Amino acid sequence: MAPASCALCQKAKAILKRPKTGQQICKECFFFVFETEVHHTITNAKLFKPGDKVAIGASGGKDSTVLAYVMKTLNERYNYGLDLYLLSIDEGITGYRDDSLETVKRNQQQYSLPLKILTYEELYGWTMDAIVSEIGKKNNCTFCGVFRRQALDRGASSLNVDHIVTGHNADDIAETVLMNVMRGDIARLGRCTLICTQGEDSIKRSKPFMYAYEKEIVMYAYFKKLDYFSTECIYSPDAYRGHARTFLKDLEVARPSAIIDIIHSGEAFGVREDVKVTQKPQQTCKRCGYMSSNDLCKACTLLEGLERGMANSVTTDRARKKLDALGPAPDNLRTIPQFRPAHLPVSVELPKTDL
């Protein structure tokens, strides 16, 4: 096949076929359209206002590495006036997270952004390594997922930021839509395509890459030679998501627009008012004060199970009742710290200014 020229500038050699549009474009036009589309996602949803403090949830993986780079680029190009931070959660997984955090530390230098690392150990008193040695590999993703979500909120709280942005991409969102359809999870189905949600302490959470294809994110990282970390977590992967992902990737081969089409379907999905009222109202956790739909938030429930040596029993309601039947929770249970900025001084590692 003769090399095609770029569909946008008509000059340079095309290097990429865009999955969203089928267009064949050159490297420079690709950088420009990719960044501009993210800019449009941000401005159309009015995600930020000047002066906002924004934490980028950074794992060292491809999505968050590209997100940090693009957020910094757009902030400078379009004068968003944002104060950007990198926020990383250290789950305490030897041979996985310690390596990926090294990548985040390099990113901190490369992008000159302040970095805050919060560990499961200091929040919960347990590393994932310790949790897995206690409960095995079967339900550990439940713990890790609940703990990570809260850890990000608490880390953001300690940085006193207004907003957390995460690297969730179009493929991730489409997968989640499929999973929520298959599970019949109406509440999450309604929420999962929202670009911005309100979390703990009215910190917003948003997904500037929700319309960006994984293929383009990886190609962007490749052509920009960005430094990212890629190894699967050493504990069992999220099997259910794995099925949705394989299915979605097969769909993408047959019809690349399928990913964005599924997101649009998810967005157009309306939940009737009388269905909405059956959903539990939000309250605050009686132990730690985090938002919750029960007396105890999920993290405190899981932590109690761990501390009482019944970790495997807290993932179902029935087992919870069994735990309650054993008597009230001991009063020496750990209270997960909130890290509210008013109470705690924040130490942030500043990038070295060696240039």
Added chain:
Amino acid sequence: MSTLHRLKVEFSGGLELLFGNQRVHTLSLPAVIPVDEARPSEPRSTDVTYLIHYLRTHLLTDRPELFVEGDTIRPGILVLINDTDWELEGEGAYELKNGDEIVFISTLHGG
């Protein structure tokens, strides 16, 4: 006499773990597919489909299902031929030339 193509093959995005944790491999392939290994019995030029078959049988050390699906690459793995998306180069039908650089990047790992 058959000529040889010298190729540079690179794995990233976690795929290198399936290839002895080595990112860059240099290899020589015959310019025409050896008859006993090729699916069609008549000789044809060495293409990317053959390269994938070769990598799977000769270099892959671990879990072939994470690299190939049927006689092509597993969906979710990006392929670049001389820094161009293989979708613009005819994918598996691209006929390899001496000095070509092929990159395989997995997108399937956590972000």
